[in-house]
Amino acid sequence: MSDAQTASGAVPDGSMIHAAGLRKSFGARPESAVEAVKGIDVDVAKGEYFGFLGPNGAGKSSTMRMVAAVSPVTSGTLRILGLDPATDGPEIRSRIGVCPQEDTLDVELSVLDNLTIYGRYFGLPRAEVRERAEELLEFVQLTEKAKAKVDDLSGGMKRRLTIARSLINRPEMLLLDEPTTGLDPQARHVVWDRLFRLKQQGVTLVLTTHYMDEAEQLCDRLVVMDKGLIVADGSPLELIRNHSTREVTELRFGIGEHEHLAPKVEDLAERVEVLPDRLLLYSADGEETLDKVRERGLEPLASLVRRSTLEDVFLRLTGRTLVD
Amino acid sequence: MSTTFLAPRLVDYWLTVAKRTWKGTVVSSFVVPFLYIVAMGVLLGGFVHAGPAKLDGATSYLAFVAPGMVAAQSMTTVFGEVTYPVMGMIKWHRVYYSMIATPLSVRDVVLAQLGFIAFRVGLVAAVFMSVMGAFGVFSSVWGVLVAWLVQVLIGIAFAAPIFGFSAGLKDESAFSLIFRLGMIPLFLFSGAFFPVSNLGPALEWFARLTPLWHGVDLTRMLVLGNLDGTTALVHVGYLLGLACLGTWWAVHRLTRRLIT
Known part of the structure; x- marks a missing residue:
């Protein structure tokens, strides 16, 4: 099992993605390539x-595009549904659904036409496609919009239509690249609800996100990526448990004071992070930490005690906040 | 990439596009040739007193210019189809990306679009040629039918390489250049409106190298019924070669653009 050949040959049954030492570089010449x-x-x-x-x-x-079999692997092993994307691209693509980051809907076609025409790309008969399209419109709550032009839909509706479109071939695995980026909170919850329902149908779902709450809501397991590498993996809870404390106390002082106040509270928590606008104190009991801060005669302008989130995990692992 | 030919799966997409545009196409492709034939063929042609010797075998300027114009229109029709729309499907609406996320390959996508363009050129040319028929410039039925097929060939011979050109462009700024410095000079100087022998030896030689001249000359021979077999074969070979090379190049360039 030491060499890649053996490892790639031993993809277990039911493996949807198997990647080992997977790399992707852009640029024709090695010296100018971006990895x-x-x-x-x-x-x-x-x-x-x-x-x-x-x-x-x-x-x-970049990882998602390789998994979707539309971007060649630079080096390493990649198997999707046990198949090699370099040789079995069309077969892989016929069995997965892709919801890209930017909508690729045809804005000049109606909502229904977008679904039926896309279904035809998979070689499905017209009657079958029509039936599935109506079911899917129901599923993403767009039945009343069937005849509308895509241009007239809101951002949330377009995203739901893209999700419906990616399900037209009844995929075994659904890939979603930042499914709720740019949507308002209400629209995001509708999308999450629909995605969660797919789970009961046994669909495998792979998504990318830079939203902690999205990852915590939807993912059984996740990897944290930074600069092309995986820096941690596990369930959201495991990640929080392994890389953060139970609670976080956020302290806001005047602008520019955070840097020099940090040493004064350092011993009150397992770890202290200095952000431009606040101090984060990591401890098991946030209220207790806050009391101790006050006992020292420090009175923050505002304070907040909360549970640790994946954002804290990311901050711990990389020293940076996620959305920059 | 793939060996299976899946382009027919795109028929429904292009049918929907065709349904949306065919009425406008038919109306404009009826009005424009009518105006051209009246203005250039009948009215301007009334001033041209030259015999068959000076008009590549045509008995009147109308008979000379009409087949030239149909060939030239087959070229101009496709310029609009493979410039901005191709850029839009790459950059603006990203429709190609949704197509290749399915079992379809880039080759299927290019071939299906060229198929649609062939249909459009065929439609436009059919309307133009029925207008021509009313002015009595045809010499035989089979000549007209073959000339109509030649229009589709002219269309693809231009569409495929320009598709390739468009597929690699970063933005649309080069399009106005190829319209002004490519399409219009070809339209005016490839023998559609006057025999290229009027250009002088050097320019005539140059004009005979352009694809539109081959299309114009072939169309004119077929419509007027003075076909020279060897010349016709050279014309067909030239246009077919351009269509095939252009298609290969379009697939190559669009693949490099979309599959990164």
Whole structure:
């Protein structure tokens, strides 16, 4: 099992994604090439909801495009549904659904036509496509908009239509690249609800996001990516438990004071992070930490005690906040 | 990439596009040739007193210019189809990306679009040629039918390489250049409106190298019924070669653009 050949040959049954030492470089010449993915190992099993979490430029989308079999692998092993994207691209693409980051809907066609025409690309008969399209419109709550032009839809509706379109071939695995970026909170919850329902149908879901709450809501398991590498993996809870404390106390003082106040509270928490606008104190009991801060005669302008989130995990692992 | 030919799966997409545009196409492709034939063929032609010897075998300027114009229109029709629309499907609406996320390959996408363009050129040319028929410039039925097929060939011979050119462009700024410095000079100087022998030896030689001249000369021979077999074969070979090379190049360039 030491060499890549043996490892790639031993893809277990029900493996949806198997990546080992996966790399992706852009640029024709080696000296000017930009390495977007720098050797990652990922395994996703059937039925899992799996997430790639990371800031812009972490290599999430490059990874997703390789998984979608539309971007050649630079080096390393990649198997999708046990197949090699270099030789079995069309077969892989016929069995997965892709919801890209930017909408690729045909704005001049109606909502229904967008679904039926897309279904035809998979070689499905017209009657079958029509039936599925109506079911899917129901599923994403766009039945009343069937005849509308795509241009007239809101951002949330367009995203739901793109999701419906990606389900027209009844995919075994659905890939979503930042499914709710740019949507308002209400629209995001509708999308999450629909995606969650797919789980009951046994669909495997792989998504990228730079939103903590999205990863926590949807993912059974996730990897945190930074600068083309995986820096942590596990379930959202495991990641928080392993890389952060139970609670976080946020303290806001006057602008510019945070840097020199940090040493005064350092011993009150397991760890202190200095952000431009606040101090973060990591401890098991946030209220207790806040009391101790006050006992020292420090009175923050504002304070907040909250549970640790994936944002804290990311900050711990990279020293940076996620959305920059 | 793939060996299976899946382009027919795009028929529904292009049918929907055709349904949306065919009425406008038919109306404009009826009005424009009518105006051209009246203005250039009948009215301007009334001033041209030259015999068959000076008009490549045509008995009147109308008979000379009408087949030239149909060939030239087959060229201009496709310029609009493979410039801005191709850029739009790459950059603005990103429709190609949604197509290749399915089992379809870039080759399927290019071939289906060229198929649609062939249909459009065929439609436009059919309307133009029925207008021509009313002015009595045809010599035989089979000549007209073959000339109509030649229009589709002219269309693809231009569409495929320009598709390739458009597929690699970063933005649309080069399009106005190829319209002004490519399409219009070809339209005016490839023998559609006057015999290229009027250009002088050097320019005539140059004009005979352009694809539109081959299309114009072939169309004119077929419509007027003075076909020279060897010359016709050279014309067909030239246009077919351009269509095939252009198609290969378009697939190559669009692949490099979309698959990164």
